[in-house]
Amino acid sequence: MDSTDPWETIGRLAEHFAAWDDARGMAREEQWSLQILKLAEEVGEAAQAVIGARGTNPRKGHSHSWEDVRDEVADCVITGMVALARLLGDQARPHFDAVLAQKSAAFLPGPEDA
Template sequence: MNIPDGPIPSDARPWDDIGRLAALFTRLDTERGMSPEQQWTLQTLKISEEAGETAQAVIGAWGTNPRKGRSHTWRHVQEEVADTAITSLVALYRMLGEEAPAFFTAVLAEKSAKFLSFAEPGDQEHPGAGKMTCRAEPGRR
């Protein structure tokens, strides 16, 4: 993969590419006779597949699979993380269409505000930090 180093030009429009990918995949799936909900389900499952490939690359970068050794580099991991992000954004666009960028921006602002509002730099205590754990909250499964 030929990925340029350095800053991305300010005229780069990733949502344009995301929208074109979403339109292509939607057209192909529609031609296969799939309902929108079926398409969204499969696209969402694709996110898990990409996350699994990311995990495989991390294992390969650490060389912890005795059968394969160091089979990946951290650059491979970075590419798989990007694939996972792209797949996620395409899924969001397929569900929301042109509303996806604004929805994503709003959710990002809401989620990041919980972690970026620390009282002082380096402060480890945060009122919302406990909400992002794997423990079930009361009343939730």
């Protein structure tokens, strides 16, 4: 893959999955709904990896590593970005940037606070 821009790759993934769902005759809202459910599934896998890394399931013990947790969190981020791209197309990046700016302003000190 030539691009270092993750949003370009995310856009290509979103288009690929949309084309696949289109070929199966799925309506857009159904596609979007299933993509959000996929995100929920990935978050569940991250949670399962944390439980396994902590060894808190007595039946499974230490079934995962913290590297597994990192990989699952990355899957959550990728799946979330793909979901946003499927919902917003080319407007996914500016929307993400705006929401990130809003959220970070609420938690990070501004220049006047430094």
